Amino acid sequence: MVQESHLQSNRFKGVAVPQILHDHPLTQWMHNRGWHWFDHQIRGLNAARKGHDFILFAPTGAGKTMAGFLPSLVDLHENGSNGKLHTLYISPLKALAVDVHRNIGRPLEEIGLDITYETRTGDTPQSKRARQKTRPPDILMTTPESLALMTSYEDAETYFKDLKYIIIDEIHAFLHSKRADLLSLNLERLSTFAPNLQRIGLSATLDDRETACDWLCRKKGEIVTAPAVTTPQVEVLQTQDHMPWSGHSARYAIPEIYKAVSQAKIAVVFVNTRSQAEYLFQSLWTINDDNLKIGIHHGSLERELRRKVETSMAEGAINCVVATASLDLGLDWADVDLVVQVGAPKGVSRLLQRIGRSNHRLNEPSRAILVPTNRFEYIECLAAISEIKKGNLDGVEPKEGGLDVLAQHVFGVACSGGFYADALYDEVQKAWPYKTLSRQDFNDVVSFVMDGGYALQSYDRFARLSEDNGRFTLRDKKIARQYRMNIGTIVEAPILKVMLRNKTLGSIEESFVNNMTAGDTFLFGGEVLEFQGVHNSFVKVTRSKDKQAQVPNYAGGRMSLSTHLSDVVRQMIGHPEQWALFPDQIREWLELQHEKSQLPDEKNLVIETFPFEKRYYMVAYTFAGRNANETLGFLILRRLKRLKKRPMGFVMTDYALAVWALKPFDHPENLFDPSIIFEDFEEWLQDTPLMKRLFRDAAVISGMIERRHPGTTKTGKQILVSSDLIYDVLMKYEPDHVLLRAAYRDARHGLIDADRIKHFLTSVVGHIVHRPLQKISPMAVPTILQISRETLARKDRDEYIFEDIEEQILKEASVDTVN
């Protein structure tokens, strides 16, 4: 229900209701229910009445959706419908569009307003779509992909020219993604069709509101913020057991988690990985003495099962859901009154968004409990809480718009009737992600769309576009079909099956194998496996004779620690005066580190080297996040191999990177010279399957190769061309081709995170402290334990053996007194 929260909260607070709204039947409808307009709803309306764009930042339950629609509903009432499309609503989820259709529909139906409103998604029947084309509703609710499809129709300009408002929901959920790039380009398209179009954005709270506003709004953009009525109550779970040194299991805290959950009406327990979700779900059931209804929700589960859990949540028919990020976009959280976050939150904004979705009664603070699973995470949790109190959020790393997305868009524009290159370039540059797009890149993309844009040999005789006096048009209208089959920026294939000979061992996230090259070993299902390669979406492996895996354990789906939170953690560790908040065991641990080695801080990169169990170890406290640390690990491994140091493997966390070798490290600080990212990176990148995957995505999004549609099967072995073979040929003949450039750009963020490594290494030049030690330091213990944990075969992971090892390491580090 749209305005349900008004029941409990918010008396009318001061911004005057304009006459036009006062006279609107919606106001009467609200009054009949004892509700009032929120300030931010009125402020949004006022901005829109002035002809401004606006973006509203508000927690869920603050009448955000109504605020988005209000200008449109007022205008339609005032001026009446002219039988043209008046308002577009864009949601990142089909299901959300349907939900909003229902919620906005209720007052309209009850009042009997003469406003038509419909959804249009991939599920909309052809006949309805055809009718929507000739007789559009006043308000159309749809997705970015359906919008792209609609703007590619030949009559798009006529269809959209009377559009007055476009409302974009959940902007925070996809800002700075390829989907947002596509949407941003289509926004500019619409503004060309309808120059007076006003943009309205709805978002959960973000740190960098100005950037989000710039992304959405044209010159006259206003930021409207719904004040958080209460600061959420966030605390770290207090437990009986001592804080584990390493690992992510939260086993020590299960009784306390259960207790907290059983006291809530509906609790969501968030974990960071699927295996954690399965483990915790099981553990909670084994001690479920109160017969709570506990459900589970993660990405590997069938969609139907997930929908069931979501429905139970909405109906209040469930007490607790153990979930991964797959629930972040779930729809109705109104009755959730407790969020438990197991594992560190990794970012302040994400945590706040999760908490913010719960508890739609605005006058009561939302409640959240953080459950760190190891010592570093404890500090991270405290850092997050302190930032929430200060109101400091993470920024979102902006990125340049994808050239592959641009190619898709240019093709779409050609389908809608053609373009002048100069005019389209101007239009594209107005889209925020493309504001720095060079004319050269734009031209290359246009030639790519036209005929592949190859320098040495041309496909001009098959060109899709023809050029006449600077105007590009589709050579054959039938080609538009190819475009329409290929719309969208989401390329499926995130999960790969692990195959040992002809046996499937299970599924693995693609991101895990992306960085591996043949011969790397990793642990899976209790065995050390050797990676052979990815073929036809199977991960081919062999059994390895090694007892220890070189590449850190498969964790799957874990987010990287945000740069912002990482800075706060480094700062907290480096300044003992801030340790007062820490529990004794954490404080003593840090004191011991200070005494035996050195504390890392916000300025210095501390590197320790020490011998341990006949091997030489190097631990670097980078706090650079797991993605960047992993890439750095691969690069250092590569460099050590070249230096003949016989590296054995590495392990990383968000906080540190540990490398071990058969020969001692001398001057390990040289390994962190920024040159590593320039010299070794390119070479490594060309070899890593991740690059080929990025290229494949770019090839699909740009339309070089066709998207495989679900349900279609290969009809013959030569129907498809392997994007890997294409990559090899292209690298050889045209290494500077625009699609290779597109893939390289993508490597700067996300899983490879090259920019973050570059930035980090540059920032620590001259601030690298090497501490050669005789034995393992207290702070190295969690990371080194991680090695044992991840390389102990699961089949003989007897708890006693494990504790023995832990004991031995602790003894050696002389920290056994800490507990």
Next chain:
Amino acid sequence: MSTPSIEFAGHKFQPQLCGALYWQSENTLIVSDLHFEKASHFARHGNFIPPYDSFETVNKLKKTCDRLTPKRLILLGDVFHDQYGYQRMAEQARSIFDTIISGHELIWIDGNHDRGHAPENVVVHEKVDIAGIVFTHIATDNPMCEISGHYHPCHIMVHKGHKMRRPCFIFNEKKIIMPAFGTLTGHLECGSPAIRSIIPDPHFAVLGTNRILMK
């Protein structure tokens, strides 16, 4: 290291790393499934994959011919990815190809992709019989000894403990199926029923990076 060879029908054949088969006693080079102009075939349908496959493949063929200097050249079918491939071939690649086919005693076997189509003055054969061996594009149940292509066989090879998927020759005493020579050609695993039904008791000559593994 001695060059690996396949004893077949009383003759000695030398598989080459590039995927060609050399028949020294007849001074004959056999290549199969060049699939020239596969990329431009896709380009005709609006998928502009890089147009360098023919050039890459024909250069590989030229190098092989220059090295082994055969008198006779057998093209074992699917020389072009479709029937109009020769017309589409860019001048640079085509002139190399023309020089190759005019410089050898050419035997052109018809393929399923380019059925009935070959450059002018080239005779297209369904199959030929040389010294008691039948050369044809797709393996038949003919009881004679037969060399064919079509399936693009590949093998999962174990090399220094690394497994990789490599193109291969698959053979027994009656049949040899050749790997594809073309640059953008996909592969079919040797274990697939289509190949197994023809050669139930296979031997392999697997094309590694630097050497051929006989097994």
